[in-house]
Amino acid sequence: KAGVTQTPRYLIKTRGQQVTLSCSPISGHRSVSWYQQTPGQGLQFLFEYFSETQRNKGNFPGRFSGRQFSNSRSEMNVSTLELGDSALYLCASSLGGTAGSEAFFGQGTRLT
């Protein structure tokens, strides 16, 4: 069974640019969550999508947005990049039917 796939693995951008990251969940999983991981703050929740609807959102500015498609694949977009956005961006996939179902992570996209 294929795991969670994130593309691209690495991105280098300059301040002010925009970036789109992609996440393909495990087959059959309908929930996709996004996290930002930095050395100082650890893993911080960005948002979660289930059946194309955002169910939960973390405390990040509106520059961070996401969406989910009918095949459960998800994209995350960051507009007007700032230096502090450099991080490992991780997505997690879960069945999503009940609260707290196991979440499986992809390898992440490292944004510099």
Place this chain on the structure above:
Amino acid sequence: QKEVEQDPGPLSVPEGAIVSLNCTYSNSAFQYFMWYRQYSRKGPELLMYTYSSGNKEDGRFTAQVDKSSKYISLFIRDSQPSDSATYLCAMSVASGTYKYIFGTGTRLKVLA
């Protein structure tokens, strides 16, 4: 004060030792507790998943949850150099939200 506290380490132990990793938390609404292992430049890998209080064993790993003390532990028996990684605890409430709160991680080094 962070919702989830975890000693960052590093924790160095000799091969074969029993390792104890711990997290404390402040939110009594947490019901789901997870431990992830993360190797350098990789995504977190789910090790253990428990609901509410009690113990769960899987091979060399044992997870313990003490909700009365708001304290969770992961024990690794017969530790191996391949166990050297960062261990992250994570938890969530049981109200339909899929927001996981992570500890900052404990770096473990198992010396051959």
